[in-house]
Amino acid sequence: MSEIKIVLPDIKDYHILEVYRSHGGYENAKKAFSMSSDDVIDIVKKSGLRGRGGAAFATGLKWSFMPKTTDKPKYLCINGDESEPGSFKDRQIFEFNPHQMIEGILITCYAIGVKTAYIYIRGEYYKWIKLVQKALQDAYDAGLVGEKMKETYGTDFACEIYVHSGAGAYICGEESSLMNSIEGKRGYPRVKPPFPAQNGLWGCPTTINNVETLTNVPAIIKNGWEWFAGIGAPKHPGTILFGVSGHVNKPGVYELPSGTLLTDIIYKYAGGVPGDKKIKAVIPGGSSMPPLRGDKLEGVTMDADGLRAAGSSIGTGGIIVMDEDTDLVAVLLRITKFYHHESCGQCTPCREGTGWMEKILKRMNKGEASKADIDLLYRVATNIEGNTICALGEAAAWPVRFTLERFRDEFEKAMKDEVEMPVKNQVHSMRHTKIPIAPIHH
Amino acid sequence: MDFKFTEENIGKVSRIIQRYPEKKAAVMPVLYVAQEQNGGWISNEVVKSVSQVLEITEEEVMGVVTFYTMYHQKPVGKYHIQFCTNVSCMLRGAYPIWDSIREKLGIDNGGVTGDGKYSLEEVECMGSCGTAPMMAINEDFFENLTKDEALRIIESLK
Ligand SMILES: Cc1cc2nc3c(=O)[nH]c(=O)nc-3n(C[C@H](O)[C@H](O)[C@H](O)COP(=O)(O)O)c2cc1C
Ligand code: SF4
Ligand code: FES
Numbered sequence: 254m255s256e257i258k259i260v261l262p263d264i265k266d267y268h269i270l271e272v273y274r275s276h277g278g279y280e281n282a283k284k285a286f287s288m289s290s291d292d293v294i295d296i297v298k299k300s301g302l303r304g305r306g307g308a309a310f311a312t313g314l315k316w317s318f319m320p321k322t323t324d325k326p327k328y329l330c331i332n333g334d335e336s337e338p339g340s341f342k343d344r345q346i347f348e349f350n351p352h353q354m355i356e357g358i359l360i361t362c363y364a365i366g367v368k369t370a371y372i373y374i375r376g377e378y379y380k381w382i383k384l385v386q387k388a389l390q391d392a393y394d395a396g397l398v399g400e401k402m403k404e405t406y407g408t409d410f411a412c413e414i415y416v417h418s419g420a421g422a423y424i425c426g427e428e429s430s431l432m433n434s435i436e437g438k439r440g441y442p443r444v445k446p447p448f449p450a451q452n453g454l455w456g457c458p459t460t461i462n463n464v465e466t467l468t469n470v471p472a473i474i475k476n477g478w479e480w481f482a483g484i485g486a487p488k489h490p491g492t493i494l495f496g497v498s499g500h501v502n503k504p505g506v507y508e509l510p511s512g513t514l515l516t517d518i519i520y521k522y523a524g525g526v527p528g529d530k531k532i533k534a535v536i537p538g539g540s541s542m543p544p545l546r547g548d549k550l551e552g553v554t555m556d557a558d559g560l561r562a563a564g565s566s567i568g569t570g571g572i573i574v575m576d577e578d579t580d581l582v583a584v585l586l587r588i589t590k591f592y593h594h595e596s597c598g599q600c601t602p603c604r605e606g607t608g609w610m611e612k613i614l615k616r617m618n619k620g621e622a623s624k625a626d627i628d629l630l631y632r633v634a635t636n637i638e639g640n641t642i643c644a645l646g647e648a649a650a651w652p653v654r655f656t657l658e659r660f661r662d663e664f665e666k667a668m669k670d671e672v673e674m675p676v677k678n679q680v681h682s683m684r685h686t687k688i689p690i691a692p693i694h695h
Numbered sequence: 696m697d698f699k700f701t702e703e704n705i706g707k708v709s710r711i712i713q714r715y716p717e718k719k720a721a722v723m724p725v726l727y728v729a730q731e732q733n734g735g736w737i738s739n740e741v742v743k744s745v746s747q748v749l750e751i752t753e754e755e756v757m758g759v760v761t762f763y764t765m766y767h768q769k770p771v772g773k774y775h776i777q778f779c780t781n782v783s784c785m786l787r788g789a790y791p792i793w794d795s796i797r798e799k800l801g802i803d804n805g806g807v808t809g810d811g812k813y814s815l816e817e818v819e820c821m822g823s824c825g826t827a828p829m830m831a832i833n834e835d836f837f838e839n840l841t842k843d844e845a846l847r848i849i850e851s852l853k
Contacts (some may be wrong), residue, residue: 326716338781338820376727376765377777377821379834415714420723420763423819437715437722437751439762455716498783498824505825540782540820571824573783587782591819 257484259472259492260465261349261508268384270391273352279397281471285360286408293364297470300478301490306332306426306463307539307568309489309557316460318450319365325457329362329370330435333385333464334419334426336375337539337648338591339571342494343464345506347374347381350468351388355398355414357467360474362412365460369413372464373431376420386416423595427643428461430597441597442643465494486512486556493570495555497523500530500576511556515545518555519574530576534660538568540588541648543655547577564655581663585656586614592649603646606637610653617667624668631657698740700748704728708748718749722759725749726766735775736767764818772807772814774852777831780817783824792828792842793817799846813849 266272273279285293298313319327331354335343346354358370372389374382392398396405403411417435419425425434429443432454453459469491473481482490489511495518498504502524509518515537519525526532532547537555543565545553553563560567575584593607613630616622634653637646657664700708711724725748729741737760746753760766778796780789797803800813807814823829826838830845837848 335822336820339783339824340820341822341824344822375822376763377818377831379831380836417714418724418727419765420727421765421818422763434723435715435720436717437720437759439758496825498827499786504827536782573786573824575786579786584782584785587780587785591781594819 257492257510258508259481259484260353260468260494261345261506268349268351268388270352270388270395273350277475278352278471279356279392281474282356282359282363282397283406285363285474286406286410290364290366293360293474296478297364297473300473300481301488302466302469302473302481303489303557304463305465305469305493305570307337309567312462312466315450315462316361316365318448319458319460320450321366323458326369326455327365327367328454328457328459329358329365329367330428330431330454330459330461331358331370331372331464331467332426332428332431332461333372333374333378334423334431335378335464335569336423336426337541337569337571338588339498339536339573340496340539340569341498342496342506342570344378344381345494346464346468347378347385351385352392353471354385354464354468355389355392357470358414359398359402359412360470361460361462361467363410367412367460369415371415371417371435371454373417373419373425373435375425376418378418382416382418389414389416422597423591424597424643424645427645430643431461432459439597441599442645444642485510486554486558488558489556489567493555493567495522496569496571497574498571499574500526500532500579501574502527509555512554512559515553515555515572516550518572519550523572523574526574526576528576530578532574533577533579534575534581534656536571536573536575536652537563537565539571540573540591541651542566542568543651544659546659547575581656581660582614582618582667585652586611586618588652589614589649592645596645596649600641600646602637602640603649606633606646607649609633610649617664620667620669622668623671624665627657627661627664627668696738696740698729698733698738698744700729700744701732704732712749719751719755722749722751722756723763726756726760730766735771736769770807770811773812774832774849775814775816776849777816777818777821779819779821779823779827779829781820781824783820784827784829787827789828792840792845795842796830796845796849799849812852 294316302312303309333343400411422440424430425440427442430440434440449459484490492508493511495507507522534544536544557567589611593611596603596607598604610633634650637650708725712721733741742753742756746756778793802815804817823838828840829838
């Protein structure tokens with residue numbers, strides 16, 4: 254079972270068009286074009302494919318939100334912004350299997366009636382942007398994409414695919430921010446509703462999917478939904494690209510069936526922890542996901558349900574392992590600094606809250622904080638949640654809240670009982686008084 | 696200093712515009728073309744020229760330039776070093792390497808050496824967490840770094 258590879262098959266030079274085609278590449282698009290678009294959506298629905306971009310949303314269902322009758326153009330965005338710390342899997346697809354991604358885009362465009370698709374790739378992926386552009390050009394030259402595809406596949410369907418590179422803003426991975434970025438604007442997330450399927454790029458119906466999500470599609474068309482639905486965890490089927498980083502002997506991307514044991518990924522595939530040290534904490538899905546305690550990893554499976562039961566979430570599948578000697582205060586500070594830096598600043602709780610959390614953590618990291626600061630930090634985090642336009646608010650709050658809940662002992666050890674507050678923090682220190690105080694505004 | 700798109704880049708720009716239903720949408724890729732031609736940064740003249748080519752206001756162009764960190768608002772060195780200190784790199788020893796690079800070059804985050812050869816930027820996760828720690832020099836990634844290796848690479852640049 255663990256030998257099944259869908260997204261990153263072990264085939265030499267698979268990124269080269271001729272090699273990809275010699276293994277039946279682009280035949281799946283042809284097969285899809287011979288079906289009705291509704292049938293294609295139906296197959297993907299029944300396959301149980303769920304998004305690999307973070308929220309694990311049902312892909313076929315998302316496609317079915319696209320209006321069938323509209324006089325507006327429709328768009329597809331392929332999300333390759335991949336900027337969540339600990340995530341480095343879409344990059345593997347760009348390098349080793351770009352044609353399967355392109356074929357997946359073609360099939361998706363056909364299914365939802367789209368004639369223009371944009372692949373959004375983070376700007377720092379200089380090399381990988383070029384690799385995707387090269388693959389795309391080869392596909393165009395071979396008449397597999399664009400106007401010429403009508404003749405090649407013998408259909409009356411054609412679509413164009415373009416690459417749009419980002420320019421160093423994590424927030425552009427959020428789907429509405431991504432659309433603003435493609436439109437040539439500052440990458441501010443939009444208030445939802447309206448949802449992209451009604452009102453997306455240039456106000457037109459739009460679907461946004463992750464790179465890995467769409468790379469699965471040709472294989473589903475080829476082998477049928479029953480095949481895909483039978484792999485891994487029944488409610489979250491298929492394989493997942495797990496990127497393992499941090500304190501492991503063999504960091505890297507491992508394609509494994511969903512539902513694989515987290516401990517198997519760490520010990521069997523990623524080679525265990527250097528020096529056979531114990532694990533203090535594991536972040537299972539990119540830095541915004543709640544960390545798990547090292548002594549609570551037994552039996553945790555890597556799929557949406559398994560991680561929910563364990564008190565976390567699958568996210569991007571980026572697994573960050575921290576050994577027993579890790580300073581969690583320093584780690585949480587670094588993570589929080591990131592979200593503060595990347596907050597777009599539109600919502601006060603996110604903009605101010607992330608900054609405030611960073612300040613408190615800095616103080617903690619310097620050994621200048623008191624135990625009361627732990628509660629203050631916790632309160633700031635929980636006040637961000639649910640009060641913002643986009644999910645970056647939660648992404649910033651979750652690591653703080655859950656690290657404090659699960660590793661409070663670590664923080665208490667590092668804090669003093671009482672400290673002299675530097676003047677600028679006097680306002681915060683008012684919480685020590687018994688007098689009810691007005692909420693603090695910044 | 697004046698900025699004018701070269702003949703070749705004018706061709707590039709018009710091909711970029713074709714990809715979008717509105718000219719304005721071309722601003723990000725066009726800024727990249729302009730930044731490259733201008734030696735790695737966006738000057739006021741560049742902003743003006745881009746706004747003219749795309750028929751949008753200079754404020755709109757500036758809004759984009761200031762939102763995205765990869766558009767540089769001041770000159771960078773011949774070798775622009777981006778060093779990741781985010782969590783996966785940090786767990787594998789990024790900070791001591793970062794300190795030794797700063798010490799070696801005698802500049803801090805955001806600095807440029809006096810001779811204009813090197814500039815330094817502490818960056819967020821670059822998607823190399825599985826091969827951490829890492830840095831990028833211009834467009835090349837250097838991964839699985841040790842302190843010695845990082846310093847050796849920087850020294851070897853001509
Ligand atoms: C702050 C933030 C950053 C995100 N970054 C990414 C990203 O880099 N790549 C991605 O595919 N999805 C990212 N997402 C999720 C997208 O908004 C969207 O849900 C996803 O691209 C949908 O694709 P899927 O249904 O195929 O998973 C991000 C979400 C948030 C809130
Ligand atoms: S939650 Fe943060 S990142 Fe998202 S829109 Fe609000 S301020 Fe911007
Ligand atoms: S944390 Fe440094 S590359 Fe991801």
